[in-house]
Amino acid sequence: MxxxxxxxxxxxxxxxxxxxxxxxxxxxxxxxxxxxxxxxxxxxxxxxxxxxxxxxxxxxxxxxxxxxxxxxxxxxxxxxxxxxxxxxxxxxxxxxxxxxxxxxxxxxxxxxxxxxxxxxxxxxxxxxxxxxxxxxxxxxxxxxxxxxxxxxxxxxxxxxxxxxxxxSDREELWQRIEDQKEINAAFAHDMRTPLTVLRGYSELLGRYVPEGKISEQKLIDTLALMTRQLQRLEDYTKTMRHIRSFEEIEPVREQIRFRHLSEHIREITDPLNEAGGVEIRLTDRQEQEDMNLWLDESLFLEVFENLLSNALRYAVKQVQITLEWDESSGYLRLYVYDDGQGFGIEELHTASEPYFRGEKSLADGQENEPGKEHFGIGLHICRMLAEKHGGSLNLANSIEGGALASVSFFCRNS
Incomplete structure (x- = not known):
């Protein structure tokens, strides 16, 4: 049968x-x-x-x-x-x-x-x-x-x-819209720190130049620093205008001395210190000053500014920045610590997700209030750019209290 x-x-x-x-x-x-x-x-x-x-x-x-x-x-x-x-x-x-x-x-x-x-x-x-x-x-x-x-x-x-x-076309269109939203949010977010630096330099000049307390050489150096910041903004604007998503960003590694990288970080932190409020300290290892790194500096500084921006937003008195080069592994590591309230339990796992807002702002009903974002797009950008450079982003709470963000970049010419 x-x-x-x-x-x-x-x-x-x-x-x-x-x-x-x-x-x-x-x-x-x-x-x-x-x-x-x-x-x-x-x-x-x-x-x-x-x-x-x-x-x-x-x-x-x-x-x-x-x-x-x-x-x-x-x-x-x-x-x-x-x-x-x-x-x-x-x-x-x-x-x-x-x-x-x-x-x-x-x-x-x-x-x-x-x-x-x-x-x-x-x-x-x-x-x-x-x-x-x-x-x-x-x-x-x-x-x-x-x-x-x-x-x-x-x-x-x-x-x-x-x-x-x-x-498939709808999903692709939706993804393009989401990517564009992310690009726009990142662009608005990343303008904050450079503009704050420029405002700090501008206030510094406006305060001391009329009193004659700034030498001509200091004035020239400050204007050069401001020009460099403006050039960075211009380059960043061109980059953001021509890309459709962060997936299109590819790091362009160039050789740079460890000392020069520290100097460029100080160019950002010094005017912020001059503006008063939170104290920013930079620690680097003197014996590594002459080490050569293969690094996309603009990408590194973008990550640094995002971490610094988040740290300043939640710090009470102090932000501690540590920069070190691990010759054996080929990784450049950046640590940014603030003495604020630190990360919540959920934030440790999800703070680097796009548009994430922290527990405090959600509890206070402030998620739609401008300028009150908790981490959000900034840490998401840091994670993506660090991964593009062969590294990673890690979040933790310090033993002494406060938040600690560490990011690594692979800096060998390979």
């Missing part, structure tokens, strides 16, 4: 996978055969019924239609022995026998058309109609599947490919 069932299933699959033209030809052929059999059966029944009538008078009807016609035409005396009712019955039986091939053919053609529609067309039509209705409602969360190798199966698969392509 299993063998028979298997053969029947294979036959069904072969029939189901026939092309529409082949299937239609099969349906029509079967309809013709069925019509022939039905008409033959009807003619035999009519012949049998006519014989029963003639048998009453001791006669037997031959299959020769001409003889039967003679009976009707009245050219044989035997016809006068039939009653008028019997003659009407004979006429009706012969009429049915003559018309049965045409009637059976018409009926079976209609049956074949109906069966062909319901067996081969209705299911895929319903599937396609349902899919079109869902797409009309802007819902793409469905799947079009029709198990057949015929033209309707191919059409359903093409429709499914179209739906998948639309879903």
């Amino acid at each position: 299993d063998w028979i069932d298997e053969k029947i299933e294979k036959l069904r699959n072969r029939i189901r996978n026939l092309s529409l033209k082949q299937a239609l030809a099969v349906y029509l052929l079967l309809a013709v055969l069925a019509a022939f059999l039905c008409s033959f059966l009807i003619q035999q029944i009519c012949f049998w019924a006519e014989n029963r009538i003639f048998a009453r008078y001791g006669m037997k009807l031959h299959q020769d239609r001409g003889i039967v016609d003679i009976y009707y035409m009245g050219q044989n005396a035997a016809v006068w022995r039939l009653t008028e009712t019997e003659q009407d019955q004979i006429f009706i039986l012969q009429l049915v026998s003559d018309l049965s091939p045409w009637i059976c053919m018409a009926v079976w053609m209609v049956i074949a058309a109906v069966l062909f529609y319901y067996k081969r067309m209705k299911a895929p039509f319903d599937i396609l109609k349902k899919g079109a209705d869902e797409m009309g409602r802007k819902n793409l969360d469905f799947q079009i599947y029709y198990d057949s190798a015929d033209e309707m199966g191919q059409l359903c698969r093409t429709f499914e490919q179209m739906r998948s392509a639309i879903v």
